[in-house]
Amino acid sequence: MDMKQLRERLNKRPEEIAVELNVALSTVRNWESGRHEPRLPISEIPQFLKTYQCSLDDAIAAAAASHKKFHGKKQS
Template structure:
């Protein structure tokens, strides 16, 4: 299992050496869904078994996955704030 801190979902996927298409397929979601998660536009909603599968695919703990989701969402919010200030 990888030890991760301060990573967003894309970095988590990259650390697992997966292309977006591979990760989406292995998790069982549409590529657009995965991209929305990585962009921070949406948070993952899955069943417990789907979460277990995602953790296996990303090779991480639940805590690492949760933190990566938070990092992605925060980055998206920061982008939105900056774009409104322009």
């Protein structure tokens, strides 16, 4: 499961995630495309996990899957 799938299983739009996490919409889109991995202050991680309703392990795996997709496309 990648970052987009993590969000879609909650039936949320990228805009909703951006608002809940107080980040730019482009930030969420970059996470989902795998262009960038989420980089948050440690104090913001609990809200991130609550927003995505996932464990830290799930978030790490989703970020890695998105990153792999993005870098796999670049090499093709």
